Amino acid sequence: MPSISIRELKKYYGDIKAVDGVSLEVEEKEIFGILGPNGAGKTTTLEMVETLREPESGEIEVMGLDARRNPRAVKEIIGVQLQTTVFFDELTVRETIDLFGAFYPRTLAVDELVALAELQEKADARVNSLSGGQHKRLSIALALVNDPSIVFLDEPTTGLDPQARRRIWEMVEHLRGQDKTVVITTHYIEEAEYLCDRVAVMDHGRIIAQGTPDELIDEYASESIITFRLTPPVGEEVVRGLHGVVGVEADDGQYKITTSVPQETLIGIVAMAHEQGVRADDINMKRATLEDVFLKITGRRIRE
Amino acid sequence: MSKFLKIFSYDVKMTLRQREALFWLFLFPVLLMVILGFVFGSSGNVKLKIGMVDLDNTPLTQGFVNELMSNPESKDSLVVETGSEDEERAALKDGDRNAIVIIPEGFTEKIMAGEQVEVTIIVNQSEVSTAQITSAVLNRIMDQFGQGMSGSKQLITVNEEAAQDVKDFEYIDFMVPGILAMVLMFGGLAGYSLEIASYREKGILRRIKVSPLSLGVYLSSGILSVLIFTLLQTVLLIAIGVFAFNLNISGNYFYIFVMVVIGALSFLALGFLIASLTKNMRSAATASQAIAMPMMFLSGIFFSVEWVPTPLKVIARCLPLYYLGDALRQVMINSASLLDVWVDILVLVAMGAIAFMASIKFFRWE
Numbered sequence: 273m274p275s276i277s278i279r280e281l282k283k284y285y286g287d288i289k290a291v292d293g294v295s296l297e298v299e300e301k302e303i304f305g306i307l308g309p310n311g312a313g314k315t316t317t318l319e320m321v322e323t324l325r326e327p328e329s330g331e332i333e334v335m336g337l338d339a340r341r342n343p344r345a346v347k348e349i350i351g352v353q354l355q356t357t358v359f360f361d362e363l364t365v366r367e368t369i370d371l372f373g374a375f376y377p378r379t380l381a382v383d384e385l386v387a388l389a390e391l392q393e394k395a396d397a398r399v400n401s402l403s404g405g406q407h408k409r410l411s412i413a414l415a416l417v418n419d420p421s422i423v424f425l426d427e428p429t430t431g432l433d434p435q436a437r438r439r440i441w442e443m444v445e446h447l448r449g450q451d452k453t454v455v456i457t458t459h460y461i462e463e464a465e466y467l468c469d470r471v472a473v474m475d476h477g478r479i480i481a482q483g484t485p486d487e488l489i490d491e492y493a494s495e496s497i498i499t500f501r502l503t504p505p506v507g508e509e510v511v512r513g514l515h516g517v518v519g520v521e522a523d524d525g526q527y528k529i530t531t532s533v534p535q536e537t538l539i540g541i542v543a544m545a546h547e548q549g550v551r552a553d554d555i556n557m558k559r560a561t562l563e564d565v566f567l568k569i570t571g572r573r574i575r576e
Numbered sequence: 577m578s579k580f581l582k583i584f585s586y587d588v589k590m591t592l593r594q595r596e597a598l599f600w601l602f603l604f605p606v607l608l609m610v611i612l613g614f615v616f617g618s619s620g621n622v623k624l625k626i627g628m629v630d631l632d633n634t635p636l637t638q639g640f641v642n643e644l645m646s647n648p649e650s651k652d653s654l655v656v657e658t659g660s661e662d663e664e665r666a667a668l669k670d671g672d673r674n675a676i677v678i679i680p681e682g683f684t685e686k687i688m689a690g691e692q693v694e695v696t697i698i699v700n701q702s703e704v705s706t707a708q709i710t711s712a713v714l715n716r717i718m719d720q721f722g723q724g725m726s727g728s729k730q731l732i733t734v735n736e737e738a739a740q741d742v743k744d745f746e747y748i749d750f751m752v753p754g755i756l757a758m759v760l761m762f763g764g765l766a767g768y769s770l771e772i773a774s775y776r777e778k779g780i781l782r783r784i785k786v787s788p789l790s791l792g793v794y795l796s797s798g799i800l801s802v803l804i805f806t807l808l809q810t811v812l813l814i815a816i817g818v819f820a821f822n823l824n825i826s827g828n829y830f831y832i833f834v835m836v837v838i839g840a841l842s843f844l845a846l847g848f849l850i851a852s853l854t855k856n857m858r859s860a861a862t863a864s865q866a867i868a869m870p871m872m873f874l875s876g877i878f879f880s881v882e883w884v885p886t887p888l889k890v891i892a893r894c895l896p897l898y899y900l901g902d903a904l905r906q907v908m909i910n911s912a913s914l915l916d917v918w919v920d921i922l923v924l925v926a927m928g929a930i931a932f933m934a935s936i937k938f939f940r941w942e
Contacts (some may be wrong), residue, residue, distance in 0.1 A: 322786050324941075342789050352786040358778035361585075362593040367586065374582040375787035375794075414783075 273336060275300045275422055275453040276321060281330030283316050283477075290316045291327070292477035298422075298470075303454040305468030307461070307562060309574050313477040314457040317356055320424055321455075322352050335421060343561065348377065351420035353411045355427050361400045365410055369417060376418035379510055388446065389413035390439065405436030412443055422453045431465060441467060442497050459574055461563045473566060480569050485562060490566045493560035496534035500541060500555040501525050506548055514540040534559070579789075587801035597767070602803055605759045606816055609752065612878065613821050616747050624710050627664035627676035632683040634797055636657045640721055646885075654713070662703040668700055672747070675712045687731060698737045713734060752813060753904035754877030757833050757839065759809050761871065761897050764843025765850065765864040768802045773851040773860040781941050799844065807833070808842045827908045834914060835907050838921060839900040842928030846896070848935040869887040877901040899923040 276298040283291040290419055291313045298304040305312045319325045321332055323343035329417035339346045359368050366382055373379035386395045389409040394402060408428055415423050423446070429437040437460075442455060444467055447454050464471050465485045473481040473488070481488055493520060512520050516533035531537040534557055545552035553564040566574050628644070630637050635817045659667070662695055664676040678696040686693040697714050700706050707848075715734055722732035772795070775781050784794055812830070817823030847864065854860040874888065875881075875897035881889050892898045903920035907911035914921065 324782060324786055347786060347788040349787075350781070353822045354779055354782055354786070356779050357783050359780065362590040363586065367589075371583065371586045372787070374586075375784065375789035377788065418787075497794060562710075 273300070274298060274333075275302075275335060276455065277331075277333040278317075278321065279331040281317065281320060281332065282314075282328040283325065284328050289395055289477045293318070294330075294477070296472050296479060296482060298453060298455055301448075301451050302451055302465050302469040303456065305464040305471040306455070306457045306474055307459065307464040307468075307471050307566075307574070308457075308474035309459055309572075312474040314474055315426055317454065317474070318424055318457055320430060322350060322424055323347060348418065349421045351418060351423045353408075353415040353423075353428060354424045354526060355383060356416055357411055359399045359410070359414075361398065361419060363439050364396050364398055365402070366395045366409065369413060372414045373417050378419060379417055380419045382454070385413040385416060388416065388443065390443075390567060398422070403436070404537070405432050408432065408440060410474075410491045411561035412440070415502065416447075420452070421456065423447060425454065425456045427457055427459070429458070429460065437463070459563050461574065464562055471562065473569070475566075475570050481565060488562060488565050492509075492563075493564035495530045495531055495532050496560060497528060497558045498534060498541070498556065499558075500552055502548075502550045502552055504550055506550060510544065511541075514544060516540075520539065551556070577862045578639050579910075580793060583794060584797040584800055588799050588804065589763050591805060598763065600766075601809060602812060605755055605809060605813055607811060608758075609755050610820075612751055612755075615658050615746055624674040624713065625657065625672065626710075626714070628656055628658045629661045629664050629676060629678040630658065630663065631681045632679050636684045636687070637679050637871060641722070644717070665698075668698060668777070670809060670812045671700065671727050672910075673700060674707075675714060677714060690731070692731060692733060694733050696737060711916065712922050730731040746884070748817060748823050749909045750880065750905065751878060752817040753908045754835070756810060756813055756908075757875075757877050757897055757904050758834065758872055759813070759900040760806065760839040760900060761843050761868060763802065763806055763840060765846070765847045765868045766861070767799055767847070768861055769844060769847030770799075770857060770864065773847065774857040775853065776851075776940065776942060777857050779942070788874045789851055799841075802844065803837060803840055806836060810836050811872045817863075825908050827906075828911070831907045831912075832904070835900075835903050835917070835921075838924050838928075842896070842900070842924040842931075845928040845931040849931040849938070852935040852938040852940065871895050871897045875901055896923060896927045 274297040276296075278297070279295050281291055281294045282289070282478070294317055306317065308314050316325065320327045320330075321334065321339060323339055323346055325552060327340070334346045335349055337345050337349075356539070360371070360447060363371065366386060369382045369385050373382070379532040380407060386392055389406075389412065391402075391406060391409060391413070398403060399410070412423075412425065412428060414424065428444070429440050434442065441463070444456065456463075456467065468485065470484050471488060472479045483491070501527055505522070508520055508522045511517065511522065511527055511529060514529075514531075514537055516531040516537045517529050518532060519527070521528040529537070538555070538557060541552060541555070566572070587679075591601075626644075630641055641656070641658060646653065657664070657667070657673070657712050661678060665674065667673045668676050677700050678698070680694065680696070683693050683695075695718055697711070697718075699711050699714075715736075716730050718734050772781075781791070784791060814823065814825065814832075818825065850863050850867070851860045853864050874891050875895045876884075876892050877897060881898070883893040884892075899920040902926070903917040906917050906920075907914070
């Protein structure tokens, strides 16, 4: 049984189709990413599943429960980190976790959550003294306060520096180890590729592609780019003759080739250099990313 | 239940940690009371309040009373009320009159016949500072009246009695219930309801909405905490009034408690309505101030509206704070029962209920 199953979900704001017929399934214990630019409808989709918003139409099942009919039962088994929440300035980290625990019938120990968020040193500090990264970690800890089966993280690393982002990723990885299902929205390519088992790519309220990052790249942007230098240069037609090469740009010994079978082409380059008696160096291989997938489907970049 | 208590205890904790809130809750009302108490505490230049009892009730005596009420000379220094003898004697006892004047039956007949007639004046001696003036003023008025009648001043004699068993009514007795009413109003309009508006702005309400906790439980724990602080304010104000300013509380403490709770809840509901109707915390705060400030000055909580021009009186009676101030004053100082102030209670409960229902209708999570 999938953890979450959404069928034909729609949400309109006047003429704006914020979510326009989204269907997807999230399997148990996977980290599922919804990737897309700002305004794609990621948060609105998430908030309908979280029972925060009432959809126009469509079905939402969470752990077999009809979320539209039985929101309260759903609320007990999900944990939610909202995109922007500021907490009570007058409370400490420990007190905030304790207070939010009182909202649920079942709760984890405060110390456990403090440790999970690596906030031991800040446990007795006021919430308003936390850094951006610490604040996000606290809000993820609060999403876990009821030991939920499914955790929703809405852009958990937006606005954080790379180091703080890493720590959030570690926290999310830790959830994988705890057998939780995680649904995460993001507009960071690396985040989706690094964390997610499967990704739904969203644009203009619709899901335009869905699958594991590898599947998506294979399907939509299977070509890799290899750049290298040859001294002395060889003729462009020699390079074009290598196995798997689709396109070549040559400029005074600098080559940039596109290939559908990068590994074989790489071996071909080395062998050819050996045969021709030229030196090959500065070899770089860049695999396609989800950004290329998005570019391929929409003709735009995810981050404007 | 333990969840409720936990949320409640955090509400209390958060209030105690807000220094600004504590200032407005406790220091500000006390300072205001002390300042007003010192500035206006000694009765100074207050109008004399005279109760006229006209037992004769002829055109002549009516004319005299009307003359007294409208004469520009006496209007500046006198406030004249009329009523039956029992009513006026009771008002005198409650400290609401500086003196009452009783015109006996047969007064007109005797004057017309040129006979001696005796008018009784009962002066509130407890107001030491005004008793002598009151007596002098009334004697002079009676003399003038007698002269006007017959050209001879001997016709009217004044029988002056000292009122027995009069309550020592002073400005502080008037002011403390007024300050309490003001505190309850600000607590409702500018305290917890603004906090809820800020929770909405910060996304805390949405975070509560995604949890199984009902907002009703969350809010009632907050409201309970507000009531606890309100009662602490009440105790503090009354204690300072009694010990520092000789406040006379003759009312029933349970009735006072009931009126405080009704007033607090009623204005809290109004505050919630404002918070529901406004866009954000800033506009909610502005709207609260815009409502609270005029109400504070026009509702007669610091100074009686009985002495102001009629249009202002009408305005005062349209403001809910007037009714809270009146009810608290009646219950605290005049030993009124809850039944005696049923009109006030009705107005406050009705306003609270309407505001509460409207705030539910217009409530927004974000």
